[in-house]
Amino acid sequence: MTALFQELESVISKLLNTINRKIELEKVGIIKMLDGLNWVTKFKNDVDKCTAIGVDSGFTIVETRIGVIYVIQGVAVKQTFNKSLIKIDDYHRFYDVGLIFIKPKNSSRVVRRSAYKRVLSNYAYLLELQSVRNLLAGSASVDIVLLDGSLLSFLVQKEFRGISVIVSSVGRGTDIEIKDLLKKKTELVNEIARTSHTVFVAKSSNAGFYTNGAYPDIYVFELAKLFRIEPYYRTGYSSPLVIEIDKTLKRFLGMVNSYDIQYFTITYSRFIDNAPIFQLTLPYKADADTVGDIFSYVRALSPSGYPMTLEYPHRISKLSRSTVIDIFIRLGIPVVSGRELIEL
Numbered sequence: 001m002t003a004l005f006q007e008l009e010s011v012i013s014k015l016l017n018t019i020n021r022k023i024e025l026e027k028v029g030i031i032k033m034l035d036g037l038n039w040v041t042k043f044k045n046d047v048d049k050c051t052a053i054g055v056d057s058g059f060t061i062v063e064t065r066i067g068v069i070y071v072i073q074g075v076a077v078k079q080t081f082n083k084s085l086i087k088i089d090d091y092h093r094f095y096d097v098g099l100i101f102i103k104p105k106n107s108s109r110v111v112r113r114s115a116y117k118r119v120l121s122n123y124a125y126l127l128e129l130q131s132v133r134n135l136l137a138g139s140a141s142v143d144i145v146l147l148d149g150s151l152l153s154f155l156v157q158k159e160f161r162g163i164s165v166i167v168s169s170v171g172r173g174t175d176i177e178i179k180d181l182l183k184k185k186t187e188l189v190n191e192i193a194r195t196s197h198t199v200f201v202a203k204s205s206n207a208g209f210y211t212n213g214a215y216p217d218i219y220v221f222e223l224a225k226l227f228r229i230e231p232y233y234r235t236g237y238s239s240p241l242v243i244e245i246d247k248t249l250k251r252f253l254g255m256v257n258s259y260d261i262q263y264f265t266i267t268y269s270r271f272i273d274n275a276p277i278f279q280l281t282l283p284y285k286a287d288a289d290t291v292g293d294i295f296s297y298v299r300a301l302s303p304s305g306y307p308m309t310l311e312y313p314h315r316i317s318k319l320s321r322s323t324v325i326d327i328f329i330r331l332g333i334p335v336v337s338g339r340e341l342i343e344l
Helices: 006-013 015-034 113-137 151-155 178-195 217-226 247-253 288-300 308-317 321-331 338-343
Strands: 049-064 067-082 085-104 144-148 163-169 174-177 197-202 236-238 241-244 263-270 278-282
Touching: 006 015, 015 217, 049 085, 049 113, 049 288, 049 308, 049 321, 067 113, 067 308, 085 113, 113 144, 113 163, 113 178, 144 288, 144 308, 151 178, 151 197, 151 278, 163 178, 174 178, 178 197, 197 288, 217 263, 236 288, 263 288, 278 288
Parallel strands: 049 144, 144 197
Antiparallel strands: 049 067, 067 085, 085 163, 163 174, 197 278, 236 263, 241 263, 263 278
16 A cells, blocks of 8 residues: 655645646637637527538548559538528539649658648648539529638648649549649639638637637637636627738738738637537628627527537448448558568
Protein backbone atom coordinates (compact mmCIF):
# COMPACT_ATOMS: atom_id res chain seq x y z
CA MET A 1 0.00 0.00 0.00
CA THR A 2 1.38 3.38 -0.98
CA ALA A 3 0.73 6.72 0.66
CA LEU A 4 1.36 10.33 -0.20
CA PHE A 5 3.82 12.37 1.80
CA GLN A 6 1.96 14.61 4.18
CA GLU A 7 3.71 17.63 2.66
CA LEU A 8 2.71 16.56 -0.88
CA GLU A 9 -0.89 16.04 0.17
CA SER A 10 -1.10 19.58 1.54
CA VAL A 11 0.30 21.01 -1.69
CA ILE A 12 -2.15 19.01 -3.82
CA SER A 13 -5.02 20.44 -1.83
CA LYS A 14 -3.92 23.90 -3.00
CA LEU A 15 -4.20 22.80 -6.63
CA LEU A 16 -7.94 23.41 -6.75
CA ASN A 17 -7.48 27.01 -5.61
CA THR A 18 -4.87 27.58 -8.31
CA ILE A 19 -7.15 26.12 -10.97
CA ASN A 20 -10.10 28.22 -9.78
CA ARG A 21 -7.99 31.39 -9.92
CA LYS A 22 -6.89 30.61 -13.47
CA ILE A 23 -10.49 29.97 -14.51
CA GLU A 24 -11.62 33.29 -13.04
CA LEU A 25 -8.81 35.14 -14.81
CA GLU A 26 -9.71 33.41 -18.07
CA LYS A 27 -13.35 34.35 -17.57
CA VAL A 28 -12.47 38.00 -17.00
CA GLY A 29 -10.40 37.97 -20.19
CA ILE A 30 -13.22 36.44 -22.23
CA ILE A 31 -15.72 38.99 -20.87
CA LYS A 32 -13.38 41.79 -22.01
CA MET A 33 -13.09 40.27 -25.48
CA LEU A 34 -16.86 40.00 -25.75
CA ASP A 35 -17.39 43.57 -24.57
CA GLY A 36 -19.13 45.47 -27.34
CA LEU A 37 -19.84 42.35 -29.40
CA ASN A 38 -23.54 42.18 -30.07
CA TRP A 39 -25.24 38.78 -29.68
CA VAL A 40 -28.66 38.75 -31.33
CA THR A 41 -31.26 36.77 -29.39
CA LYS A 42 -34.35 38.20 -31.07
CA PHE A 43 -35.19 36.31 -34.24
CA LYS A 44 -38.16 34.92 -36.11
CA ASN A 45 -39.67 32.16 -33.99
CA ASP A 46 -42.52 31.55 -36.39
CA VAL A 47 -40.41 29.97 -39.14
CA ASP A 48 -41.95 26.51 -39.24
CA LYS A 49 -41.63 25.71 -42.92
CA CYS A 50 -38.44 25.51 -44.93
CA THR A 51 -37.12 23.76 -48.02
CA ALA A 52 -33.40 23.05 -47.82
CA ILE A 53 -30.66 21.20 -49.64
CA GLY A 54 -27.74 19.72 -47.72
CA VAL A 55 -24.77 17.86 -49.10
CA ASP A 56 -21.78 15.97 -47.74
CA SER A 57 -19.36 13.25 -48.81
CA GLY A 58 -16.96 10.66 -47.48
CA PHE A 59 -13.61 9.99 -49.13
CA THR A 60 -10.26 8.33 -48.62
CA ILE A 61 -6.96 7.73 -50.36
CA VAL A 62 -5.03 4.47 -50.54
CA GLU A 63 -1.36 4.14 -51.49
CA THR A 64 -0.77 1.37 -54.03
CA ARG A 65 2.16 0.27 -56.16
CA ILE A 66 0.55 1.91 -59.21
CA GLY A 67 -0.09 5.25 -57.51
CA VAL A 68 -2.37 7.00 -55.04
CA ILE A 69 -5.98 5.90 -55.55
CA TYR A 70 -8.92 7.90 -54.23
CA VAL A 71 -12.46 6.73 -53.50
CA ILE A 72 -15.35 9.10 -52.85
CA GLN A 73 -19.09 8.83 -52.25
CA GLY A 74 -21.66 11.38 -51.20
CA VAL A 75 -25.21 12.56 -51.45
CA ALA A 76 -27.16 15.80 -51.76
CA VAL A 77 -30.61 15.74 -50.18
CA LYS A 78 -33.55 18.07 -50.60
CA GLN A 79 -35.79 18.14 -47.54
CA THR A 80 -38.96 20.00 -46.65
CA PHE A 81 -39.53 20.87 -43.00
CA ASN A 82 -43.13 21.67 -42.12
CA LYS A 83 -43.55 22.12 -38.39
CA SER A 84 -42.85 18.65 -36.95
CA LEU A 85 -42.91 16.87 -40.32
CA ILE A 86 -39.74 16.18 -42.31
CA LYS A 87 -39.99 14.96 -45.87
CA ILE A 88 -37.21 13.96 -48.28
CA ASP A 89 -38.33 15.38 -51.60
CA ASP A 90 -35.37 14.36 -53.71
CA TYR A 91 -31.75 13.26 -53.52
CA HIS A 92 -28.73 12.82 -55.75
CA ARG A 93 -25.98 10.31 -55.02
CA PHE A 94 -22.50 10.77 -56.45
CA TYR A 95 -19.36 8.67 -56.38
CA ASP A 96 -16.01 8.34 -58.08
CA VAL A 97 -12.73 6.44 -58.05
CA GLY A 98 -9.45 7.28 -59.73
CA LEU A 99 -5.86 8.33 -59.23
CA ILE A 100 -4.19 11.54 -58.08
CA PHE A 101 -0.88 12.49 -59.66
CA ILE A 102 1.27 15.16 -57.99
CA LYS A 103 4.59 16.26 -59.40
CA PRO A 104 6.66 18.95 -57.63
CA LYS A 105 8.14 21.64 -59.86
CA ASN A 106 11.23 21.52 -57.67
CA SER A 107 12.73 18.03 -57.83
CA SER A 108 14.05 18.29 -54.25
CA ARG A 109 10.61 18.88 -52.79
CA VAL A 110 8.97 15.96 -50.98
CA VAL A 111 5.25 15.50 -51.61
CA ARG A 112 3.55 14.53 -48.36
CA ARG A 113 0.43 12.42 -48.00
CA SER A 114 -1.44 15.45 -46.69
CA ALA A 115 -1.11 17.09 -50.13
CA TYR A 116 -3.11 14.26 -51.69
CA LYS A 117 -5.76 14.61 -48.99
CA ARG A 118 -6.11 18.34 -49.67
CA VAL A 119 -6.46 17.71 -53.39
CA LEU A 120 -9.14 15.10 -52.74
CA SER A 121 -10.96 17.41 -50.33
CA ASN A 122 -11.18 20.06 -53.05
CA TYR A 123 -12.33 17.52 -55.61
CA ALA A 124 -15.00 16.30 -53.18
CA TYR A 125 -16.23 19.88 -52.86
CA LEU A 126 -16.54 20.10 -56.64
CA LEU A 127 -18.63 16.91 -56.79
CA GLU A 128 -20.79 18.13 -53.89
CA LEU A 129 -21.50 21.40 -55.68
CA GLN A 130 -22.31 19.62 -58.94
CA SER A 131 -24.72 17.39 -57.04
CA VAL A 132 -26.43 20.42 -55.47
CA ARG A 133 -26.76 22.04 -58.89
CA ASN A 134 -28.41 18.87 -60.22
CA LEU A 135 -31.01 19.02 -57.46
CA LEU A 136 -31.63 22.72 -57.97
CA ALA A 137 -32.12 22.22 -61.70
CA GLY A 138 -35.17 20.04 -61.11
CA SER A 139 -36.55 21.90 -58.12
CA ALA A 140 -38.91 24.71 -57.45
CA SER A 141 -37.93 27.35 -54.90
CA VAL A 142 -35.32 26.28 -52.33
CA ASP A 143 -34.89 28.47 -49.27
CA ILE A 144 -31.35 27.51 -48.33
CA VAL A 145 -28.36 25.37 -49.39
CA LEU A 146 -26.01 24.10 -46.67
CA LEU A 147 -22.42 23.03 -47.27
CA ASP A 148 -20.30 21.41 -44.58
CA GLY A 149 -17.07 23.27 -43.82
CA SER A 150 -15.53 26.72 -43.78
CA LEU A 151 -15.60 29.05 -46.78
CA LEU A 152 -12.04 30.15 -46.04
CA SER A 153 -10.82 26.55 -46.19
CA PHE A 154 -12.72 26.24 -49.44
CA LEU A 155 -10.89 29.25 -50.90
CA VAL A 156 -7.33 28.34 -49.82
CA GLN A 157 -5.05 27.82 -52.79
CA LYS A 158 -1.53 28.48 -51.48
CA GLU A 159 -1.00 24.80 -50.64
CA PHE A 160 -0.99 23.99 -54.37
CA ARG A 161 1.81 26.33 -55.28
CA GLY A 162 4.90 24.68 -56.69
CA ILE A 163 3.22 21.41 -57.64
CA SER A 164 1.52 20.02 -60.73
CA VAL A 165 -1.69 18.16 -59.86
CA ILE A 166 -3.96 16.01 -62.01
CA VAL A 167 -7.05 14.16 -60.76
CA SER A 168 -7.59 11.24 -63.14
CA SER A 169 -11.20 10.09 -62.75
CA VAL A 170 -11.96 6.50 -63.72
CA GLY A 171 -15.64 6.92 -62.88
CA ARG A 172 -16.01 9.93 -65.17
CA GLY A 173 -13.29 9.09 -67.66
CA THR A 174 -11.72 12.54 -67.50
CA ASP A 175 -8.59 14.25 -66.19
CA ILE A 176 -8.76 17.61 -64.44
CA GLU A 177 -5.88 19.87 -63.47
CA ILE A 178 -5.94 21.58 -60.09
CA LYS A 179 -6.27 25.10 -61.54
CA ASP A 180 -9.37 24.06 -63.48
CA LEU A 181 -10.77 22.23 -60.45
CA LEU A 182 -10.41 25.31 -58.22
CA LYS A 183 -11.98 27.56 -60.86
CA LYS A 184 -14.93 25.25 -61.51
CA LYS A 185 -15.88 24.82 -57.85
CA THR A 186 -15.76 28.56 -57.17
CA GLU A 187 -17.85 29.29 -60.25
CA LEU A 188 -20.40 26.73 -59.03
CA VAL A 189 -20.65 28.47 -55.65
CA ASN A 190 -21.47 31.72 -57.42
CA GLU A 191 -24.04 29.99 -59.60
CA ILE A 192 -25.76 28.30 -56.65
CA ALA A 193 -25.66 31.48 -54.54
CA ARG A 194 -27.63 33.32 -57.24
CA THR A 195 -30.36 30.68 -57.00
CA SER A 196 -30.78 30.46 -53.22
CA HIS A 197 -29.12 31.36 -49.93
CA THR A 198 -25.84 29.42 -49.80
CA VAL A 199 -24.27 28.88 -46.38
CA PHE A 200 -21.05 27.17 -45.30
CA VAL A 201 -21.45 25.63 -41.84
CA ALA A 202 -18.19 24.94 -39.97
CA LYS A 203 -17.77 23.18 -36.64
CA SER A 204 -14.16 24.37 -36.28
CA SER A 205 -12.11 27.28 -37.59
CA ASN A 206 -9.00 29.23 -36.61
CA ALA A 207 -10.41 32.49 -37.98
CA GLY A 208 -10.20 35.45 -35.62
CA PHE A 209 -12.22 38.19 -37.29
CA TYR A 210 -14.07 39.18 -34.10
CA THR A 211 -10.94 39.04 -31.91
CA ASN A 212 -8.61 40.76 -34.42
CA GLY A 213 -6.58 37.57 -34.58
CA ALA A 214 -5.83 37.40 -30.84
CA TYR A 215 -7.76 34.11 -30.46
CA PRO A 216 -9.91 31.98 -32.76
CA ASP A 217 -13.47 33.30 -32.63
CA ILE A 218 -14.89 29.83 -31.97
CA TYR A 219 -12.56 29.41 -28.95
CA VAL A 220 -13.91 32.60 -27.38
CA PHE A 221 -17.56 31.75 -28.00
CA GLU A 222 -17.12 28.22 -26.66
CA LEU A 223 -15.54 29.56 -23.46
CA ALA A 224 -18.47 31.97 -23.17
CA LYS A 225 -20.72 28.89 -23.12
CA LEU A 226 -18.49 27.14 -20.56
CA PHE A 227 -18.57 30.18 -18.26
CA ARG A 228 -22.27 30.78 -18.99
CA ILE A 229 -21.67 34.40 -19.89
CA GLU A 230 -24.92 36.14 -20.79
CA PRO A 231 -26.24 36.15 -23.45
CA TYR A 232 -23.57 34.35 -25.49
CA TYR A 233 -24.46 30.80 -24.43
CA ARG A 234 -28.08 31.26 -25.46
CA THR A 235 -29.77 30.68 -28.80
CA GLY A 236 -28.73 33.43 -31.17
CA TYR A 237 -25.99 34.72 -33.41
CA SER A 238 -23.29 37.36 -33.53
CA SER A 239 -23.80 40.56 -35.48
CA PRO A 240 -22.55 39.68 -38.96
CA LEU A 241 -19.31 41.01 -40.41
CA VAL A 242 -18.84 41.65 -44.11
CA ILE A 243 -15.24 40.89 -45.11
CA GLU A 244 -13.67 42.08 -48.34
CA ILE A 245 -11.31 39.65 -50.04
CA ASP A 246 -8.61 42.27 -50.50
CA LYS A 247 -4.98 41.86 -51.58
CA THR A 248 -3.84 40.91 -48.06
CA LEU A 249 -6.44 38.17 -47.68
CA LYS A 250 -5.81 36.95 -51.23
CA ARG A 251 -2.11 36.70 -50.45
CA PHE A 252 -2.84 34.75 -47.25
CA LEU A 253 -5.15 32.35 -49.08
CA GLY A 254 -2.82 32.11 -52.08
CA MET A 255 -5.64 33.10 -54.42
CA VAL A 256 -4.59 33.89 -57.97
CA ASN A 257 -8.13 34.92 -58.89
CA SER A 258 -11.22 35.36 -56.73
CA TYR A 259 -13.57 34.29 -59.56
CA ASP A 260 -16.14 36.95 -58.62
CA ILE A 261 -16.14 36.19 -54.88
CA GLN A 262 -15.15 39.64 -53.66
CA TYR A 263 -16.87 39.65 -50.28
CA PHE A 264 -18.16 37.17 -47.75
CA THR A 265 -20.34 37.54 -44.67
CA ILE A 266 -19.52 35.75 -41.43
CA THR A 267 -21.47 35.13 -38.23
CA TYR A 268 -21.38 32.63 -35.36
CA SER A 269 -24.54 30.86 -34.24
CA ARG A 270 -26.08 28.66 -31.56
CA PHE A 271 -29.30 27.03 -32.62
CA ILE A 272 -30.38 26.01 -29.11
CA ASP A 273 -29.21 27.11 -25.66
CA ASN A 274 -25.80 25.67 -24.66
CA ALA A 275 -25.33 24.07 -28.09
CA PRO A 276 -21.91 24.10 -29.75
CA ILE A 277 -21.05 27.20 -31.74
CA PHE A 278 -21.02 27.07 -35.54
CA GLN A 279 -19.39 29.42 -37.99
CA LEU A 280 -21.72 30.44 -40.82
CA THR A 281 -20.15 32.03 -43.89
CA LEU A 282 -22.01 33.33 -46.91
CA PRO A 283 -20.02 33.77 -50.15
CA TYR A 284 -21.50 37.23 -50.77
CA LYS A 285 -22.28 40.51 -49.04
CA ALA A 286 -25.41 40.18 -46.87
CA ASP A 287 -27.13 42.72 -44.66
CA ALA A 288 -28.24 42.11 -41.07
CA ASP A 289 -31.85 41.33 -42.05
CA THR A 290 -30.77 38.69 -44.57
CA VAL A 291 -28.47 37.04 -42.01
CA GLY A 292 -31.35 37.06 -39.51
CA ASP A 293 -33.61 35.32 -42.01
CA ILE A 294 -30.92 32.73 -42.77
CA PHE A 295 -30.36 32.07 -39.07
CA SER A 296 -34.09 31.49 -38.58
CA TYR A 297 -34.16 29.02 -41.47
CA VAL A 298 -31.14 27.04 -40.23
CA ARG A 299 -32.48 27.07 -36.68
CA ALA A 300 -35.73 25.54 -37.92
CA LEU A 301 -33.63 22.72 -39.41
CA SER A 302 -31.68 22.17 -36.17
CA PRO A 303 -33.95 20.91 -33.38
CA SER A 304 -31.00 19.17 -31.70
CA GLY A 305 -28.53 22.01 -32.29
CA TYR A 306 -27.07 20.84 -35.61
CA PRO A 307 -28.72 21.09 -39.06
CA MET A 308 -30.45 17.82 -39.86
CA THR A 309 -30.07 18.62 -43.57
CA LEU A 310 -26.30 18.16 -43.11
CA GLU A 311 -26.44 15.38 -40.53
CA TYR A 312 -28.32 12.97 -42.80
CA PRO A 313 -25.89 13.18 -45.77
CA HIS A 314 -22.95 12.99 -43.37
CA ARG A 315 -24.15 9.74 -41.80
CA ILE A 316 -24.93 7.88 -45.00
CA SER A 317 -21.82 9.09 -46.87
CA LYS A 318 -19.27 7.78 -44.35
CA LEU A 319 -16.53 5.77 -46.00
CA SER A 320 -14.24 3.43 -44.07
CA ARG A 321 -10.67 3.31 -45.35
CA SER A 322 -10.27 -0.25 -44.03
CA THR A 323 -13.32 -1.35 -46.02
CA VAL A 324 -11.89 0.15 -49.20
CA ILE A 325 -8.51 -1.53 -48.60
CA ASP A 326 -10.23 -4.90 -48.07
CA ILE A 327 -12.03 -4.49 -51.42
CA PHE A 328 -8.77 -3.57 -53.15
CA ILE A 329 -7.01 -6.62 -51.72
CA ARG A 330 -9.83 -8.94 -52.85
CA LEU A 331 -9.63 -7.43 -56.35
CA GLY A 332 -5.87 -7.96 -56.42
CA ILE A 333 -4.92 -4.27 -56.43
CA PRO A 334 -1.38 -4.08 -54.96
CA VAL A 335 -1.90 -2.02 -51.81
CA VAL A 336 1.26 -0.74 -50.11
CA SER A 337 1.32 -1.76 -46.44
CA GLY A 338 3.10 -0.08 -43.59
CA ARG A 339 5.74 -2.82 -43.51
CA GLU A 340 6.42 -2.38 -47.23
CA LEU A 341 6.80 1.34 -46.80
CA ILE A 342 9.44 0.77 -44.10
CA GLU A 343 11.28 -1.69 -46.34
CA LEU A 344 11.27 0.81 -49.22
